[in-house]
Amino acid sequence: MRNFERVSVDAAVAWIDGATHCLGVEPVPLNQVPGRVLGTDIFAAAPIPPVDSAAIDGFAVRAADTIGAGAYNPLALPSVAVVAGEPLPPETDAVVPLDQAESTNGRDVVLVEPLPPATNVDRLGAAADTGALLVAAGTSLLPHHIGLLGLAGFAEVPVFRRPRVRLAIAGAALMRGFDDGNRPMIGAAIERDGGALSESTLAEALAGPDADIALVLGGAGLGRDDGSAAALASAGLLEIHGVALIPGETTGFGRTCAGAPILLLPDPPAACWWSYELFAGRAIRRLGGRDPALPYPAQAVTAAHKIVSAIGSTEICPVRLCRGGKIEPMPGFLETGLRAAVDADGFVIIPEASEGYPEGASIKVYLYRLR
C-alpha cells in the first residue's frame, strides 16, 4: 500500500490554481469562435454606424423641407427610396416609413405631417464611437457578441488558446469494454470546458510533451489498482495522493516529466466525476481563460429537511427541488453512484468542518438545469 495522506479540498484547489495559468491567445476567424473566450478587449476601430444611415426601409427626405406639411396641406417632396442600414443619400437627414408615405412615381413622397431631423436615422457613431469598448477580454463569445464584432469589421479576433488535454486510460479501466462510462463522460466534460482532447497511453501522458495538462482514468486507487500513482511517482512527480472529498478521495495530483500538471482520477464513476468537476475541470477552465468556478448556476435555497454529512471530508450531496421551491437530500453518491447525479436537480457542497444543515437553513445549491 502506497503512502496516503489526505489533503483538504481547499489545499487541492490551491494546488490546481498554482499549477495552471491562462494560456496565450491566437487569432481565430469569426465563424470559428462560438464558445471560445475573447483574449483581449476589443475596441471599435471606427464609428458604428460609420455614417448616418437609414434605420428602416423608407424614403429619405430633407427634414427642413417637410415643415408645414399637414392633413390640409399635403406636401409632395423629392425623395430617395432607402433600405434599412443603407447610408443616407446626400442632402437628406430623415426617413419616412413606407406606410406613412405615398409614392406614386417611386420618387416623390406625399407627406401630411412634418418630420424632425434624424427621424428613423441611425446617426454616425450611435452604436459606438471610435475607441469604444465593444467586447471585454474574458467574455465567452455568444452569438450576439460575434454579430457585433463582425459588424465592427473584425474578420478574426484573438481568443485564448484551447488547452491541449491528454487523456490516458490505465489500471483496471483499461480492461473494461463498453461498460465504461468514464471515458465518454470525461471526454464530454473536457469539451464543455473548452479543452482539445487527445488520447494517449499512460507512458505518453507521463512523458507529457505537447500537452497543457494530462488526465489519467483508472489506476489511481490505494490498493492493488494503484498503478498510475506508482508510475507517476516513479516517472514524474506525485505531489498529492488523496483528498478529503466524498466521492473522489483517491485523486492524485502531480507533474509530468515535461512539467505539465497531471491528475489521476479515481475509477468508481461518481468519484471520477466529482474529481473531474472540482479539480480537473477547474484546471482546464483556468488554462483556457474561463471562469474557474463550477459551470452550474448557483442560488440560495431553503432546506426542506435536515442534510447530514460527516465531519472530516468535503461531501457532495445530491438534492432535488420539492414543494415550495425548497430542496431535500437524496440517496447519495456512495449509495447509488452516478445515478445520484442523473436523478437529482442539483447538488450541495458540504465543507469538511460541517456536519450538514438543519431544516430551514438557506444553502448554496448548484442546479444542473436552468429550469
Added chain:
Amino acid sequence: MRNFERVSVDAAVAWIDGATHCLGVEPVPLNQVPGRVLGTDIFAAAPIPPVDSAAIDGFAVRAADTIGAGAYNPLALPSVAVVAGEPLPPETDAVVPLDQAESTNGRDVVLVEPLPPATNVDRLGAAADTGALLVAAGTSLLPHHIGLLGLAGFAEVPVFRRPRVRLAIAGAALMRGFDDGNRPMIGAAIERDGGALSESTLAEALAGPDADIALVLGGAGLGRDDGSAAALASAGLLEIHGVALIPGETTGFGRTCAGAPILLLPDPPAACWWSYELFAGRAIRRLGGRDPALPYPAQAVTAAHKIVSAIGSTEICPVRLCRGGKIEPMPGFLETGLRAAVDADGFVIIPEASEGYPEGASIKVYLYRLR
C-alpha cells in the same frame, strides 16, 4: 412596395409550431452525443452494479468471521485485496478499508472491531434494478448522463436527428464583405440550438431539398431590398411577411418548393438577431426535440425604474442589473443595435398590448449569463 400585413408575435409563433415537428431519432456512439438530445427513454437492461461489488479499495472478508473482534481481541482473518468496483470474491460480503486493516502478508487482515454484512459493498442493483428508467427521452445529455449510460453498457444511444439548416445570403447582405456580422452570428446560434448548418444560394434554399428548414439573411425588407420575399412569393409560398416585433418587424415566413419551412430574417443586425431568437431558433429547437423556449435562464426581477414600450408591437427591451438586484432599462435596440445586447445583462419581452411596467413591478427577465 409589397403587401405588408403585420401579424402578432403570438400568431408567428403559432405558425412556427404548426410548421415544425420533432425529427426522428438515430443511434449515435456515446462519445459523440455531448449536447445531443436523447430520443427515447433508456432503461437498465441489467442491474447496476451487476453483482455485489467493492465500494472502496480494501480487503474483502466474511462479516460473520469478524464477530468478536475487539481492541483486546484482534482477529487475524483470511482476506482478498479488492479494488473499488470489483466484484466481491465468493464467500465474502464486506470490505475492510485499507486504513483500518493491517495486512502483514498481503492475505490476512487483523481486525479490532466487527464488521456488519454489506459494509463498503455496492449491492447488486443498488444503483438501478433491471428495467429502471436511467435517462428520460428529451434529456439534453450532460457528461454525467453519458457516464451512467456507458456504465449501463450502452455503446450508443438513440438521439434526435440534428435539423439540417440551409442558410442563404441574399439581397444587400450579399454585397457586403467582412463587415457583416449576421452570418457568423446566426451560424453560432444554429450551432447552439443543435442545427447542422449548410450554406447555399437563395435559389437552392427556395428549392429546399435535403433541408429541414431554410433561413435567408437579407432581402427580407419592405422597400427596394425585398428580393428574398419577392422570390419566395414567386418560387415557393410566402405565408407571412411582417410581425409586430421590435426589432424584427420585416421577418418573413413561408414554405420552400419542397415544403420545408423557410424564414426570411431582416437585414439590420438587431432585427436579424431577435427574429432568429424568437422564430428561427424556436423552429430549430423544436425540430431537434429540444425545449422550444428561449435558451436563457429566466427569473422574476423588480424594476428599479419605469420601463416604457409602445402599444401595438411586442418589444425586446435590454436591461441591466443594478443596485439591490433590481433591473433598469438601457438604450434600446433601435438606438444602439446589437450593442444593446452586448452591453446588457439580459432582456425583457414586453407584450404587444402592454405600455411597459411601472417602477417596482416584478418582471420576467431573461439573463445572458448565469452569474
